[in-house]
Amino acid sequence: MDTREKLLRDQICDMGRRMYLKDMVAANDGNISAKLGEGSFICTPTGVSKGFMTPEMLCKINGNGELIEDNLQGLRPSSEIKMHFKIYEKRGDISAVVHAHPLHATAHAICHKQLDKQIMPEATIALGIVPIAEYGAPSTTELPDSLLPYLEEYDAVLLANHGAVTYGENVVSAYYKMESLEFYAKLLYLSSNIGTPKELSAEQVTQLLELREKVYKVVGRHPGKKCLKK
Numbered sequence: 281m282d283t284r285e286k287l288l289r290d291q292i293c294d295m296g297r298r299m300y301l302k303d304m305v306a307a308n309d310g311n312i313s314a315k316l317g318e319g320s321f322i323c324t325p326t327g328v329s330k331g332f333m334t335p336e337m338l339c340k341i342n343g344n345g346e347l348i349e350d351n352l353q354g355l356r357p358s359s360e361i362k363m364h365f366k367i368y369e370k371r372g373d374i375s376a377v378v379h380a381h382p383l384h385a386t387a388h389a390i391c392h393k394q395l396d397k398q399i400m401p402e403a404t405i406a407l408g409i410v411p412i413a414e415y416g417a418p419s420t421t422e423l424p425d426s427l428l429p430y431l432e433e434y435d436a437v438l439l440a441n442h443g444a445v446t447y448g449e450n451v452v453s454a455y456y457k458m459e460s461l462e463f464y465a466k467l468l469y470l471s472s473n474i475g476t477p478k479e480l481s482a483e484q485v486t487q488l489l490e491l492r493e494k495v496y497k498v499v500g501r502h503p504g505k506k507c508l509k510k
């Protein structure tokens with residue numbers, strides 16, 4: 281195994297552990313994948329807790345989701361790999377995908393409420409708006425198809441009555457978007473319970489969008505001026 285593959289396997293296990301410890305997945309929920317090379321990927325196995333994975337448990341697969349290396353433990357690739365492949369197919373800039381069921385974000389997805397309130401600079405800079413894709417049954421093609429309207433413009437999408445998916449140029453960046461998404465959803469939930477969240481003004485949001493580009497130089501897609509629309 282080369283250094284890059286070892287690094288990817290270690291990062292996937294590390295991010296899986298963080299997701300489990302941060303209430304983003306229960307039991308065996310969630311999955312992670314990363315592009316290894318042209319037409320090859322490393323993904324989490326189906327039906328295992330993402331909190332207790334070791335590098336050799338991960339699956340090495342081709343673009344059809346078939347194992348290209350024997351997995352010593354007989355584990356099979358994630359049942360959601362079709363959703364990951366749809367994202368790689370539509371977004372050439374993406375090298376890793378994270379799917380989870382973070383508590384507060386999933387509560388929003390259950391209420392069919394997209395995250396579109398500009399309440400905190402970091403949430404505006406990182407995500408801006410997190411749209412919600414129509415319900416699709418897990419493991420079917422309904423789920424990847426439901427993402428199609430959002431893949432071009434967003435790096436984080438809520439999945440109705442299910443959870444969320446985020447993606448980025450590497451495993452850590454894809455995971456961080458999931459963490460930012462959950463933090464944003466939790467802040468919105470808490471502040472709505474304390475009072476009425478005060479939203480940033482159009483001028484403040486415009487300034488943040490400029491800072492995102494010129495100072496923070498954040499890569500990835502973002503809805504930009506849509507954050508100003510009421």
Ligand code: 13P
Nearest residue numbers: 309310311326327358359
């Ligand atoms: P897998 O264990 O097959 O990856 O599925 C977990 C999940 O969260 C399905 O939505």
